[in-house]
Each structure stands twice: as C-alpha cells, then as structure tokens.
Amino acid sequence: MKAHTHQSSLGYFKWAFIVTAVGLALGAWLGWQTTGTIGGMATVFFICTVLAVLEISLSFDNAIVNANKLKDMTPVWQHRFLTWGIIIAVFGMRIVFPLLIVVIAAKIGPIEAIVLAARQPEEYARIMHEAHLPIAAFGGTFLMMVGLTYFFDHEKDVHWIAFLERRMARYATIKGVEIAFVLILVLVFSSFLEGEAADSFVYSAIYGLLTFLAVEIVGGLLDASQETMSAAAKGGLGAFIYLEVLDASFSFDGVIGAFALTQNLFIIAIGLGIGAMYVRSMTIMLVEKGTLAEYRYLEHGAFYAILILSVIMYCQTLVHIPEVITGLGGAGLIGISLWSSIRYNRREKAEHADARALENV
Template structure:
C-alpha cells in the first residue's frame, strides 16, 4: 500500500493545493463560504470525471513509454504534464474562443473571467469540430491496435482474430473510419455536414501525419541519434493522443460550471493522477502482469470515439462515458487475473 501511494504523492499534494484554490475562488466569486464549498465540490467532481475518462489514456501511455528511452520517458512525464494541464486545460479553451470570436488572448481571458456564460456558449458552438477531430483520431488509434498482423494476444478472440487476419488489406482501418464518418455525415443536419467532414478529415490527416513523422524518425540512417529521434516521434504521438483524450473532458466540464479557472483546477488534478498511474504502470510493469488490460483500454478508446460522434446527435452524459471505460478496463483486469490463476493451476 505504501509503495502504491508513493506514486501518487505529487497528485495528492496537487489535490490539496487545487481544492484549496477552488475554495478560495468560490469565496472570492460569490462572497460566501457556501459558494466556496460549492466550488470545492465541483472541482472534486471534475477531477473524478477526468480520471474516469482518462484511465485508458494512462494504459496506452504506459504501453508506448515502455518502448522509449529513459530520457524521453522523463521528458514526456515532465513536459507532457505541463502541456496536459496548462496547454489543454487552459490554453486550448482560450484558443477556441480566440478563433471563434475573433478576439485577442487577453480579451478571451477577460471574457472567461467576466462573462463565463458567453464564454461557455462559444466553447459549445465549437463542439462539432472538436468531437469530429477527436473522435476520428481516437478511432484510428484503436483500430490500428486491433488491425495488426503482429498482434499475438487476443481477449475477445472471435472479433480480434478476424481483425488481425484482415491486416493484410492495406488501409483497412482508414476505410473503416471513413465509413463511420460518412454514416454520421449522412445523419447530421445539412448545415453541419461540411464542418463535420472537414474536422474529421483533419483528425485523420493528423493521425497519419504523426505516424509518418514517427516512422521517418525511427528509420533515420544516423544510428547514433536513432533512439533519440524515435523518442521524438513517440513524444509527438503521445502529446496528440493526450490532446484527443482531453477534448471530451474539457467540453463536458462546461456542463458543470462555466468558470474556466475552476475547470482548469479540477481537470488539472485529474491529469496529475493520470500521470501518476502512467508512472506506476511503467515501473511496476503492470501491463506485463495483466495481459488483457491493454485490450480493455483500446476497446474503451474505440467506444469513446463512437460516443464523441454520437454526442453530436444525442446527449450522452459524461458520467456514462466514464463508467463505460472503467467497466471495460475492469472486465479486462478480471479476465487477466482469471488467466493468471489458470496458468498457475496448470
């Protein structure tokens, strides 16, 4: 127990500081102690929401980090958390308002502080593009994992065996994603179709671009720098992946509060726990001990991508999205434990 808590010491410290800031922000904004308590509770709920939505992100991060050099692992876990907390939880929502409203960054900060409802409305208007981009990117991440001839372990064998056998068909995962995009484009209202298709294709091209950069760096002829350059490709991949995971949490947070600073605090706390879980999974080699845990994470990613598309048509609470991911990972963990018991008995 003590060993496990060791990985979460910084997350626990940030939780204490963050919830204290949330309470102070609430008292300052409402001039009442009850307002401070309300802000503190919302900050805690946002942190739990972020953890539930991003647990699968920690597993995927750990899987990719195992292939990186220790130096690049440290860089991702330090620079990556700064980008995740401040870039995606603060800068990203501000950039949306800057582009959508055609105002400067300072004006966007002023708008977030003085007119949070208008700020939230602008973020809501950008939900279509964000969901299309993030859903496409995450769907490619999941399908690329399953449509792989080199994949040796199957959890749901009847499905995964078929996908692995189809890996010889070039571009199959791209075709599947495009088919899903076209299906949703046909359902959406005509006024939204062009925006949806543009953002979805941008997500697809971003995934392919990151893959190309990673392969070019890995195939560099400069053997002395190969490990370092391969780390650059993996670092870029993980950063874009983190960004795609955070889209859903940032948008969903505005359903609980329109205060940008409270959102940054709550989601930032969750991001620290995701980082701590990633470190624990890498150092304790948990993925090697539980063979189906990674499968559960990628099934969760696949469903999350579909949900991001479906949210454009139907309202799906973020709590439901988080619970689906947690349940899938829990089932994969249980299956892994059962497999280990059978192996021990044999």
C-alpha cells in the same frame, strides 16, 4: 526506470495528492472570492472535486496507452514526457486549448478571450458549446484510428475477445482497412446531420484523420533517423509527439464536458489539472511496475474503451450523452479486462502447479 520498483503503489501518487490539496484549496479560495459566502465556497470546492473524479475516470485508458508507448521509449524521453509532456497536458490542454477555441471561433485576441472567460462566462461557455461538433468529429476520428490501428495488426498474437480480434488481425494485411472503416462511419454520421453541420463534421473528421496519419509519418521518420544513430535511441521525439496529440484527443471530451458543470474556466482548469496529475502517477506506476506485462488483457480493455469513446464522441454530435456514461463505460471495460487477466494468471499458475505435480510423481 526500474530503480523505484520497491516504491509502494501509494508512493507513486505523492505529487498527485499534493496537487489535489493545493487545487482544492485554490478552488475554495476562488469560491470565496467570487461569491463571498461559505455556500459558494463549498459549491466550487465540490465542482472541483467532481471534475477531478470525472477526469480520472475518463483517463484510465489514457494512462494505459501512455504506459504502452512509454515502455518502448528511452529513459531520457520517458523523463521528458513525464515532466514537460505533463506540463503541456495540464496547462496546454486544460487552459490554453479552451482559450484557443474561443479565439478562433469568436475571432478575438487571446487577451480578450481571457477577459471574456473571467467577465462573461456564459458567453464563453456558449462559444465552447458551439465549437463542440467539429471538436467531437476531430477527436473522435483521431481516437478511432488509435484504437483500430491497435487491433488491425497482423503481428498481434494475444487476443482477449478472440473471435473478433483474430479476424481484425487477419484483415490487417489489407492496406488502409482502418481508414476505409473510419471514412464509412464519417459518411454514415454526416448523413444524419444537415447543411453546415454536415460539412463541418466531414471536414473536421478528415482533419482528424490527416492529423493521425501526419503524426504516424513524423513519428516514423524521427524514430527511424534516431535508430540509424543508435539502436537504443528508439522511441524519442516521434513517440513524444504522438503521446501529446493522443492526450489532446482524450482531453477534448473532458474539457467540453466540464462546461456542463461550471462555466468558469479557472475552476475547470483546477479540476481537470488535478485529474491529469493522477493520470501521470498511474502512467509511471504502470511503466515501473510492469503492470501491462503482468495483466495481459489490460491494454485490450483500454483500446476497446478508446473505440467506444470515439463512437460516443461521434454520437454526441447528434444527441447529448452524459460524461458519467462515458467515464463509467471506459472504467468498466478496463475493470473487466483486469478481471480476465487475473483469471488467466490464476489458470496459468494452476496448470504449472499440476504440471510440476505430474513431474514429481
């Protein structure tokens, strides 16, 4: 993977730029086809741009977490994730997933769902919005477990918000502490909901928790079996499955939020697909440039952003929270963690310089 280290930062985004140009051209053509006016064409072009920006802002943390997992994967599996994994992420999550929701919720066939998306976008969007509560409970629970598992780790020795993270690392030896925390939150939030909504929330959250545990078990078993074959084969299929489910949980928010801007499934697919390509480029850049090792608190910022996103997803079952807040919150936290890392690096350099000056005296 280190072969491309000479590549400039912009070079990593070559494919993302190509997909952006093609996607926006497609969006403009779609606008012209559906409305037949320049105004309609410009509107669709603008919506595609906003969706792409929304997806990128929501996905900074996704790229950092991907890079964190990818750096331990074998080059073969890294390549598989960055090719097949991204195809699954773009097409599977941005196109197939919204269709599947409608297929399950409306109890209709996949072809009927596509026809519904094309001919009755309002009805399609209504079904998607009705499915929001269980999706938010499922995705929120999965992401919360991802975030908490990072902090509740007794081997973790680099702390950004030290007073909080040291305590979490200390309590990590208590078995199932993060599961207990999540279940308490599920009970608290479900108490604000009534009847069917409360049941749906609890069941979906438990499915989210079970999915996380199942992915961890499967990942552990697959990676352990590969390890027995060869120590170098660690981080293969298990890590791949984990990253795919993680990407799905991240994109829940973007896909549902996109329906607030447009009810056209094809415009949503273009906008979010463009965004997903930037996530891929960012992931490759972070892995190849060793950015995570260079900026020691960047991962912390990403995992805090995940925890906040999971709580926001829970809150969205009670009140509407604009996606702009979600995106800016995550990007802001990552920005602060990057600034803290730069400050730390400067301080270290200054201390090394002082130590050298003393040695030379």
